[in-house]
Amino acid sequence: MLAFLIRRLIQSVVVLLVVGAVSFGMFRFIGDPVNNMLGQERTQADIAELRDRLGLDRSVLVQYAVFLRNAAQGDFGVSYRQGRPVADIIAERAPATLELAAVSGVMALVFGIGLGVITAIKRNSWASSAIMTISLVGVSLPTFLIGILLIYVFSVQLEWLPSFGRGETVLVGGWSTGFLTQSGLVALILPAITLGLYQMTLIMRIVRSEMLEVLRQDYIRFARARGLRERSINFRHALKNTLVPVITVTGLQMGSIIAFSIITETVFQWPGMGLLFINAVQFVDIPVMAAYLMLISVLFVSINLVVDLLYFAIDPRLRIERAKA
Amino acid sequence: MTPPPVLSVRNLVVEIPSRAGISRPVNNISYDIAPGEILGVVGESGAGKSMAGNAIIGLLDRPAHIASGEVWLNGSRIDNLPLEDLRRIRGRQIGMVFQDPLTSLNPLLRIGDQLTETIREHLPVTAAQARERAVAALEEVGIPAAAERLDSYPHEFSGGMRQRVVIALALCAEPSFVIADEPTTALDVSVQAQIIALLRRLCRDRGTAVMLVTHDMGVIAEAADRVAVMYAGRLAELGPVRSVINAPRHPYADGLMGAMPSLSIGQRRLRQIPGAMPRPSKIPPGCAFHPRCPRAADPCRVDPPPTILDDPQGRAACWFPLEHSA
Structure with missing residues (x-):
């Protein structure tokens, strides 16, 4: 068990190093930043001075090591566009994305597992057939289209729900939350459905077939x-046995909920990290992009680790087999 | 006076409707099982042995269903009960042991939890009492250090031990009737005898009636009191084990016994029955066995055979039963 954990941790570190190399590579791929930073009126001495200050005169490997060291301490440099530390900008945007992702994730899990079990137990009823047919829509329609459709129906036609933004937020110890105001909660509904619908239908279909x-x-x-x-029989004996494959998929889907909130955040102008990333791409704001990339990879790696640990919690057979391996 | 039977099956018919028509994997079978008696049910694969057991406990998979006939358990009819009433009978009055112990235990639940859940479902006991009963049930089936093994998972037991756990589970609410569906088929030969002996001892001690479904005549000879030979969904012959083995009256039963190897010296070549059992959808008219029967004559091809009841202990369904001089 411990050996397994250590092995998985080492694998995780390797993955992060590779992603770090890609992030780091982005800086060099774009060209010499010194040209952009100094403008037309520059002397050779200015360039040398800035190169020295930014550490660009050192070897690539040393620069990579410095980049990693800073990244590990949460220092991703300064945003080209906003002129502020990237870490501050991300910390400011993270609550919006995390709250949205949490609501979508919980929704996808609860409804996905619930509906999956129901459609499996009552597999011959018309309600199950109806749910299965509708779920095809969730699996096959692209996210942005679902978002736009929801906005059209609930914001434009019915005028029930806001079409963009987070509503009012409250600062709780540096964390801006939309959970505490009515407009914040209302604003969450459409984006959460948009973001979670695909995951929900996917989880539902997997739970159903496993069940x-x-x-x-x-x-x-x-x-x-x-x-x-x-x-x-259904919930104690059967459901538990469906969980191992379900957790695998669910874990990865939870990661993608955060990673791919980009589209939903763009459609709903949700002030989270996804929107930040899209804006960063438009302005070639490399430090922000690199930081986002690293953050998402850390997220995926941790989720994978948690999923592996959950296997042990659920299936006693693995505790023996993996320990032997 | 003989005690009233625990189980009475009367003219039981199981039908499976399909596009090709209705097939009857169990066709008009009747038998009684007395308290403490073990009735062996033998036949080839597809003869309807397991299907009959599933019909009795109400676990037929749709679209199979009981089309007619009656099942009586301890004097009350159970084949027409609502699902919820039937559920209360399962486990409490009828226990069932399945073929493969590797797959019949839930791999993710401790065996103690599986036992106590079953016990508490049927008996009015506290959690602590249920645990005591679970330990007792495991001890009874010969699991060493039963109290510690309660917290083990099924994969921590060997195949034979798992079948003991399955038996403990089937018997933990003390049912009066047990269906053992091929309980030894999936086991090692060396373990088979132990499991049969265990089943036999437990049922004798408690007066539990047993329906032992198997295709292994050796198991029947060892464990059963009476044997029912099934062919193509029908009961070919029913009688005390000794008389069916030594003096079978139905040609099919005779064929089965002839195909059974024995350890006696001077082994002759085993006889075989030509052909194969028809599928339930293609059962010939008259006696189902006539195309393969050495004694078949005209009446066999037209009319179902009469049941011969001249022996109070047994019966055979045949136009031309074998005669055995006493």
Whole structure:
């Protein structure tokens, strides 16, 4: 178990180093930043001085090491566009994205698992068929289209919900939250649905097919033959057995909810990290892009690690097999 | 006076409707099982043995269903009960042991939890009492250090041990009737005998009636009191094990016994029954066995055979049963 954990941690570090190299590579790919920073009226001495100050005269490997060291301390440099430290800008934007992602994620999990179980248990009812058909829409429609459709129906036609922004936010210890105001909560509804719909339908379809598979197993038959209640059979005996593959997919999907909130944030002008990233791309704001890339990779790596640990919590068989391996 | 039977099956018919028509994997079978008695049910794969067991406990997979006939358990009819009432009977009055112990235990739940859940479902006991009962149930099936093993998961047991756990689970609410569906087929030969002996001892001690479904005549000879030979969904012959083995009356039963190897010296070549059992959808008219029967004559091809009841202990369904001089 411990050996497994250590091995996974080492793998995670390798992944992060590679992503770091890509982020770092972006700076060099764009060309010599000195040209952009100094403008037309510059002397050779200015250039040399700035190169020395930025450390650009040193070897690539040394520069990479410095970049990594700074990144590990949360220092991603200064935004070209805003002239402020990238870490501050991201910290400012993170709550918006994280709150949106949390609401979408919880929604996707609760409805995805719930509907998946229901459509598996009552697989011949018309309601299940209807849910399955509608879920095809969620799987196949692109996110931006769903967002625009929702805005059209609920904001433009019905005028029930706001079409953009976070509403009013309250600062709680440096964290700006939209959970505490009515307009903040209302503003969350459409983006959260847009962001979570694909994940929800995906989770639902996986839970359903896994559940159908598990319900055919001998131990479910045996549980029935022992006269256990349907509720216990479905939720205690069957659901738990569907969770290992479900967690794998769900974990990755939770990562993508944050990573790919870019589209939803753009559609709803949601002031989060995704929107920050899109704006950074438009202005070639490399430090922001690099920081975003690193942040997302850290996120994915940690989620993968958590997923692996969850396997152990759920399936006792792995505790032995993995420990042996 | 013989005690009233625990289980009575009367003219049970299971039908599976399909596009090709209705097939009857269980066709008009009747038998009783007395308290403490073990009735062996033998036949080839697809003869309807397991299907009959599933019909009795109400676990037929749709679209299979009981089309007619009655199942009585301890004097009350159970084949027409609502699902919820049937659920209360399962586990409490009818226990069931499945074929493969590797797949019949939930891999993610501790065996203690699986036991106590079953016990508390059926008996009015506290969690602590249920745990005590679970330990007792494991001890009874011969699991060493039962109290510690409660917290083990199924994969921590060997195949034979798992089948013991399955038996403990099936018997933990003390049912009066147990269906053992091929309980030893998936096990090592050396373990088979132990499991059969265990099942036999537990049922004798408690007076539990057992329906032992198997295709292994050796298991039947060892464990059962009476044997029912099934062919193509019908009961070919029913009688005490000794008389069916030594003096079968139905030609099919005779064929089965002839195909059974024995350890006696001077082993002759095993007889075989020509052909194969028809599929449930293609059962010939008259006696289902007639195309393969050495004694078949005209009546066999037209009308279903009469049931011969001249022996109080047994019966056979045949136009031309074998005669055995006493």
